Amino acid sequence: MSGDKKVIVEIKNINKFYGSTNQVVKDLNLEIYEGEFLTLLGPSGCGKTTTLRMIAGFEEPTSGSILIEGQNIENKEPFERNINTVFQSYALFPHMTIYDNIAYGLKMKKAKKDVIRTRVMEMLELVQLGGFEKRYPSQLSGGQKQRVAIARALINQPRVLLLDEPLGALDLKLRKQMQLELKRLQRKLNITFIYVTHDQEEALSMSDRIAILYNGVLEQVAQPWEIYEKPATKFVATFIGETNLFEGYVSEIKDNEVTAVIESGIIQGEGDTFELNEMIAVSVRPERMKYSLSPVEGFHLEGVVKEQVYVGSILKTIVMIGNGNEIRIERLAGESLPAEGTVYLYWESKDAKLIHTADHVFYQAIENIQMGREEPV
Amino acid sequence: MKQKMKKNSYGVVGKIYCSLIYAFLFLPIVVIVVNSFNATTSKPYLSWKGFTFDWYLKLFENEELLQSFQNTMIIAVCTTIMATIVGTLAAVGMYKYKFRGKSTIDALLYIPVVIPEIVLGISLLTLFAKISIPRGMFSLILAHTTFSIPYVIFNIRARLSRYDNSIEEASMDLGANRLKTFFNITLPVLAPGIAGGALLAFTLSIDDVIVSYFTNGQTMTLPLKVMESIKSGVSPDVNALSVLILIGTALLVVLTQSGILKGKKNM
Ligand SMILES: Nc1ncnc2c1ncn2[C@@H]1O[C@H](COP(=O)(O)OP(=O)(O)OP(=O)(O)O)[C@@H](O)[C@H]1O
Ligand SMILES: [Mg+2]
Numbered sequence: 001m002s003g004d005k006k007v008i009v010e011i012k013n014i015n016k017f018y019g020s021t022n023q024v025v026k027d028l029n030l031e032i033y034e035g036e037f038l039t040l041l042g043p044s045g046c047g048k049t050t051t052l053r054m055i056a057g058f059e060e061p062t063s064g065s066i067l068i069e070g071q072n073i074e075n076k077e078p079f080e081r082n083i084n085t086v087f088q089s090y091a092l093f094p095h096m097t098i099y100d101n102i103a104y105g106l107k108m109k110k111a112k113k114d115v116i117r118t119r120v121m122e123m124l125e126l127v128q129l130g131g132f133e134k135r136y137p138s139q140l141s142g143g144q145k146q147r148v149a150i151a152r153a154l155i156n157q158p159r160v161l162l163l164d165e166p167l168g169a170l171d172l173k174l175r176k177q178m179q180l181e182l183k184r185l186q187r188k189l190n191i192t193f194i195y196v197t198h199d200q201e202e203a204l205s206m207s208d209r210i211a212i213l214y215n216g217v218l219e220q221v222a223q224p225w226e227i228y229e230k231p232a233t234k235f236v237a238t239f240i241g242e243t244n245l246f247e248g249y250v251s252e253i254k255d256n257e258v259t260a261v262i263e264s265g266i267i268q269g270e271g272d273t274f275e276l277n278e279m280i281a282v283s284v285r286p287e288r289m290k291y292s293l294s295p296v297e298g299f300h301l302e303g304v305v306k307e308q309v310y311v312g313s314i315l316k317t318i319v320m321i322g323n324g325n326e327i328r329i330e331r332l333a334g335e336s337l338p339a340e341g342t343v344y345l346y347w348e349s350k351d352a353k354l355i356h357t358a359d360h361v362f363y364q365a366i367e368n369i370q371m372g373r374e375e376p377v
Numbered sequence: 378m379k380q381k382m383k384k385n386s387y388g389v390v391g392k393i394y395c396s397l398i399y400a401f402l403f404l405p406i407v408v409i410v411v412n413s414f415n416a417t418t419s420k421p422y423l424s425w426k427g428f429t430f431d432w433y434l435k436l437f438e439n440e441e442l443l444q445s446f447q448n449t450m451i452i453a454v455c456t457t458i459m460a461t462i463v464g465t466l467a468a469v470g471m472y473k474y475k476f477r478g479k480s481t482i483d484a485l486l487y488i489p490v491v492i493p494e495i496v497l498g499i500s501l502l503t504l505f506a507k508i509s510i511p512r513g514m515f516s517l518i519l520a521h522t523t524f525s526i527p528y529v530i531f532n533i534r535a536r537l538s539r540y541d542n543s544i545e546e547a548s549m550d551l552g553a554n555r556l557k558t559f560f561n562i563t564l565p566v567l568a569p570g571i572a573g574g575a576l577l578a579f580t581l582s583i584d585d586v587i588v589s590y591f592t593n594g595q596t597m598t599l600p601l602k603v604m605e606s607i608k609s610g611v612s613p614d615v616n617a618l619s620v621l622i623l624i625g626t627a628l629l630v631v632l633t634q635s636g637i638l639k640g641k642k643n644m
């Protein structure tokens with residue numbers, strides 16, 4: 001996917017500190033392609049807005065550079081960048097009509113009156129707000145304001161549109177509808193969208209690629225299915241959807257089938273970049289978890305059913321295994337699962353995703369050395 | 378049916394209640410207006426002796442009164458300009474920037490508002506004497522500006538509390554530089570607050586008696602002049618003057634109200 005596409009925004013080694021110690025973005029590298037819908041996803045406070053504001057020019061990186069169409073924009077003021085922003089709070093000008101709000105960008109460019117008129121009418125049509133031009137922002141609903149904000153940001157035909165949780169203030173139903181509309185708009189105009197959200201469902205359904213940020217660190221950039229099926233880090237595995245995570249070390253490798261020793265037994269998964277004795281995490285989604293009432297051949301984990309909950313069409317079962325950890329199993333309701341007693345959990349190797357955690361061990365080792373302890377293992 | 382009757386009786390009581398309130402509020406004004414046309418010439422100028430415009434004519438022959446009116450206007454205009462500029466900058470600055478001791482400064486702002494005017498008057502008089510500012514027009518303007526500034530700040534601040542900083546960023550994002558953003562966005566959005574503050578400063582200055590009494594020196598303002606002249610009963614030319622001021626204020630209120638209403642629609 002990456003090879004044949006043109007890079008439009010390039011973020012190189014960006015660090016951002018607030019004050020001298022509070023680092024909110026850590027060595028961020030990210031290439032964004034022309035015409036793609038890229039989502040920055042992460043928990044609250046992980047640095048999404050800060051990253052977006054650095055691209056827009058409202059915030060200066062402490063170090064590193066941002067290139068747009070190959071040009072370093074370090075010294076460009078926000079009003080000199082060919083990028084526009086849709087703010088979470090809409091940020092419509094309250095003293096101007098919808099017409100004047102949308103026309104603002106072109107007026108600043110000193111466009112001719114009749115050009116402005118045609119373009120504004122086009123934009124109103126595009127966001128399906130024909131006939132609203134004489135109203136003031138206070139006379140619109142949330143969803144309508146959001147559309148005005150989008151039209152206003154699009155009128156200068158930016159190459160890149162930044163959207164900071166643009167649907168955050170809308171109710172669920174309107175949000176779903178606006179998600180579809182935004183996606184339709186983006187396809188139609190073929191503009192690069194950099195979209196911020198902390199709603200994983202929104203990210204999974206709208207994006208071409210998702211960049212997952214955690215504590216200012218970029219954890220993984222990949223297509224939605226890949227993020228879900230092949231999480232690169234423990235954080236991604238747990239943040240996107242529900243999962244069961246086991247930690248241990250590699251004890252055997254046969255072709256691409258990896259066997260690992262964990263606290264409560266031996267498990268298997270698939271992967272081809274792993275080494276013997278390496279520390280790893282194994283992620284198994286609840287819907288892929290299998291169970292049996294008697295020990296199965298090959299690996300299995302013994303556990304006791306602790307709880308069962310119906311969530312609409314899904315039956316969730318929680319099983320406690322040897323070391324006290326809780327394992328989740330999900331099945332479509334109707335499929336029966338024992339509500340109590342001992343069960344044996346297993347899965348197919350291909351359904352278990354292995355994750356390197358060597359980094360963490362490495363960091364821990366450094367930390368220990370710094371604290372004067374001996375290097376472990 | 379019953380419901381309707383109930384409603385009607387409420388309506389009647391309500392109407393009477395309202396009429397009483399309005400009578401209470403407007404009776405004094407009516408008395409002044411009527412008396413300003415009273416042809417009586419003997420003190421205490423209260424019995425009705427027929428209709429006349431004489432008092433209005435007399436008013437325009439009263440040099441001293443006209444002079445004090447002029448002084449009041451000059452002082453009020455200067456006070457308004459100074460208090461509005463200083464107050465606006467202070468309010469915006471205190472909103473935008475964080476600095477050490479900000480909350481203390483915020484709290485101190487209330488002091489000129491809550492201390493008794495008489496204390497303010499005395500302290501200003503002492504201060505002016507200490508630093509040898511001659512009492513007169515200039516000291517009056519300074520004094521009035523002093524007590525007006527906090528009101529201007531409060532007024533603009535009320536507006537700023539609903540102000541969303543991101544509209545300035547949006548403006549810059551769309552290609553306006555800082556100066557254009559200030560004039561296109563910041564100023565118009567704050568305008569009603571600034572206008573309200575200015576109006577408040579103007580009215581505070583026009584009818585101030587106590588602080589002016591301490592700081593005026595030889596300069597007479599209209600309120601001081603009126604105070605002086607009613608020592609011997611309210612003479613109808615003062616009534617006439619009051620009516621003129623009343624008309625002036627009413628016009629001002631109507632003008633600003635329609636302006637504010639027009640502005641409010643889109644806020
Ligand atoms: N102006 C600032 N001064 C100091 N710290 C700040 C400033 N702006 C943001 N931060 C801090 O930087 C971190 C990242 O903030 P940011 O707004 O980028 O988070 P976010 O990922 O957008 O979160 P959310 O999903 O809640 O919007 C937070 O810990 C925040 O407290
Ligand atoms: Mg944010």
